[in-house]
Amino acid sequence: MTAHDPALQELRANVALPFERAQAMPKSVYTSPGFAELETRHIFAAEWLCAGRAEALPNPGDYLTMEIAGEPVIILRDRDGSLRGLSNVCRHRMSTLLQGRGNVRSIVCSYHAWTYNLDGSLRGAPAMARNESFCRDQIRLPAIRVENWRGWIMVTLNPDAPPPAETLAAVDRLVGYLPMETYSEVFREEFDWDTNWKVLAENFMESYHLPVCHEATIGGTCDLNLMTCPEGDAAFNHHWIVKNDSLPLSLAHPSNTALQGDERRITWLLAIYPSLLITLTPGYFWYLSLTPKGPGRVHVLFGGGMSADWIADPEAPAHLAQLKTLLDEVNLEDKGCVERVYRGLCADLSAPGALSHLERPNYDFARWIASRMP
Numbered sequence: 001m002t003a004h005d006p007a008l009q010e011l012r013a014n015v016a017l018p019f020e021r022a023q024a025m026p027k028s029v030y031t032s033p034g035f036a037e038l039e040t041r042h043i044f045a046a047e048w049l050c051a052g053r054a055e056a057l058p059n060p061g062d063y064l065t066m067e068i069a070g071e072p073v074i075i076l077r078d079r080d081g082s083l084r085g086l087s088n089v090c091r092h093r094m095s096t097l098l099q100g101r102g103n104v105r106s107i108v109c110s111y112h113a114w115t116y117n118l119d120g121s122l123r124g125a126p127a128m129a130r131n132e133s134f135c136r137d138q139i140r141l142p143a144i145r146v147e148n149w150r151g152w153i154m155v156t157l158n159p160d161a162p163p164p165a166e167t168l169a170a171v172d173r174l175v176g177y178l179p180m181e182t183y184s185e186v187f188r189e190e191f192d193w194d195t196n197w198k199v200l201a202e203n204f205m206e207s208y209h210l211p212v213c214h215e216a217t218i219g220g221t222c223d224l225n226l227m228t229c230p231e232g233d234a235a236f237n238h239h240w241i242v243k244n245d246s247l248p249l250s251l252a253h254p255s256n257t258a259l260q261g262d263e264r265r266i267t268w269l270l271a272i273y274p275s276l277l278i279t280l281t282p283g284y285f286w287y288l289s290l291t292p293k294g295p296g297r298v299h300v301l302f303g304g305g306m307s308a309d310w311i312a313d314p315e316a317p318a319h320l321a322q323l324k325t326l327l328d329e330v331n332l333e334d335k336g337c338v339e340r341v342y343r344g345l346c347a348d349l350s351a352p353g354a355l356s357h358l359e360r361p362n363y364d365f366a367r368w369i370a371s372r373m374p
Contacts, residue, residue, distance in 0.1 A: 005032075005034055005035070007028035007029055007032040007034065007035040008370075008373055010026035010029070011025060011029050011366065011370050011373070014026055014352075014370075015363075015367045015370045019355075019360060019363050022354070022355040022359075022363045023352050023353065023354055023355065024352035024353055024362070025352060027345050027350065027351075029198070030196040030295065031196070031295050031345055031346055032295065033294065036292060036295045038373060039292065040069045040292070042373055043274050043369070043372050044274065044275075045068065045069035045071075045158070046156075046157070046158045047156060047158070047161065047274050047372075048147075048155070048156045048161060048164050049066075049068060049154070049155055049156065049274070049275060049276070049291075050154055050155075050275070050276040050287075050289040051064060051075050051146075051154075051155050051289070052152075052153055052185075052188055053151055053152060053153065053185040053188070053303060053305075054083065054148045054152065055151070055184065055185055056101075056153070056188060057075065057077040057083065057153075060078065060079050060081065061077065061104050061105055061118060062077045062101075062102075062103050063075065063076035063101065063102060063103070064076075064101045065088055065098050065099060066291070068155065068156075068157055071087070072087070072088035072097075073086070073088055073144055073155065074088045074097065075146055075153055075155060076104075076118060078118045078119055083146045083147075084118070084143070084146060085143065085144030085145060085146035086107075086116075086120045086141040086142070087120075087142040087144065090109040090114055091114070091139050091140070091141065092111070092112055092114045092125065093112065104118075106118065106123060107141075112125075113125075119140075120141035122136050122139040122140060125139075145157075145158075147163060147164055149164035149168065150171075150172075150181045151181035151182075152164075152276070167234075167235040168235055168272065170233045170236075171270065174268075175268050175270070175280060177258075177263060178268070178280055178281075178307075179308075180278075180280065180285065182307070183285050183306065183307050184306060184308070184311050185303055186304065186305040186306065187303060187304055188301070188302070188303040189302045189303070190299065190300065190301050191299075191300055191302070192297055192298065192299050192300065193297070193298055193300060193338065194296060195296065195338040195339050196292070196295055196296060196298065196342055196345070197290045197291070197298040198365075198369070199338045199342055200288070200290060200338045201277060201365065202361075202362045203337060203338050203341075204271060204277040204279075205239075205269070205271045205277075205359075205365060206229075206239075206356075206359045206361060207227055207239065207241060207269065207358065208358040213334065214330060214333050216329070216333070217329045217330050217333060218247070218326070218330060223242070224358065226242045227239065227242075227358060228240060229359070229361060231364065232360070232361060232364030232365075232368075234368075235272070236270060236271055237271050237273075237360075237364045237365060238271065239358075239360075239361055240266050240267060240268050240269065241266070241267045241269070242262055242266055242267075243266070243267050243281070244265075247326075249281075249284050249306075249322065249323055250265070250281040250283055250284065251264055251265050251282060252264035252265070252283065252309075253283060253310050256282065256309050264282055265282070267279065267280070268281070271361060273365070274290075274369075275288075275289060275290035275291070277289075277290070282307060283306060283307055283310045284304065284305065284306045284323055285304055285306075285307075286303065286304030286305075286327055287302070287303055288300055288301065296342060296346075302331065304324075304327060306319065306320065306323065
C-alpha cells in the first residue's frame, strides 16, 4: 500500500473537515488489509504500547510475552529489580523462547538449550566449541525499550520515540490528583474479538452509546447532559463523566478527605494513542490494551483494580467481586456492539454518518491516525 492508496486518501479527506461537519472514518480505513499493514509499520512499530501494569511482574525473573508489529518480545523483571525488554527470538536458529507469563531463573531455548541471563547475555550454548566463529561474549538478545509510566509498562520498538513521561505530561496535569501508580491490579485477562482495533478504541472514546448499549449495567450512572468532550491532546484524548451515587465503587472512599467536590465522583476516560484505554475513577480503574490481528480481529489485554483506600476497606473482597461482575457484563455488551459495527462496515450498503458533539474524541483519533501515515 502506498501514500496514494484510496483508503489513505479517503481518510485524509475525512479529517480535513472541521469538527462541526465531521463524519465517521471511511469504511476502507477499517477493512483494508493494505491500510492495516500501514498501521503496523507506522503506528504499532513506532509508538509506545502498553504491556499492562508493572505490578504484574513483582519478582526477579517474572516475565510476560507479547508481539509488537510481528516482533516477539519479552518483558521481565531483572535481578536488579528493573523492568527490561528483550527480543524473544534465540540468536542461534531463531526459535521463539518464552510463551505466556511465568518466572524463570534464566531464559532457555527449547530447541537447542542456548541459555541467556535475565539481562539478555548468553550464558551457555552446548556443543559450540568447535565453531571458530562462535564467541559467547559477543552474543546477546537485542534490547527493547521499556519504561514504567505511572504504574504502566510501556514498550516500544522505536529507539527514537520520546519517553512517555514527556509526551504524556498533560495526563499528569489532568488526572494527577488520582495516583494511578498506587492503584492495585486485581485481574488481568486476554482475549480476541472479531472487530477492527479502531472500532473498539472508538467505542471506548465516546460515551454517547452508554445509555443504550449499557442500559442494563452502567447506562443509568451518567447523564449525557453532564458529559464534556474537549479537544484532544497531541498524544491522547479524553472525556469525563460525573457519576451519581448508584455505583459507590466509582466514588471516593468515605475515608478519603483529600478529594473535594466533583473530584470525588468524576470518571475519566483516557485514550492514550494508539491503543491504551483507561477508565479511571477515585475508587477503581480498568483498562484495555489493543493489538490488531489483521483488519477484522483484535487481541485485547483487559485488566483492572482498585484504589488503595478501597483495597484497604474490610469489605474489599465483596467490592472486588461486585466490580469484576459489573465489568464482565459491560464487556459482553461492548463485544456485541463492536462486532456488530464491524459486520456493518463490511456491508455493501453501509456508509459513515455524521458525528455527535459527544464523539469529539473519535474525530481527534482519526486525525492522529492520519498524521502518522506516510
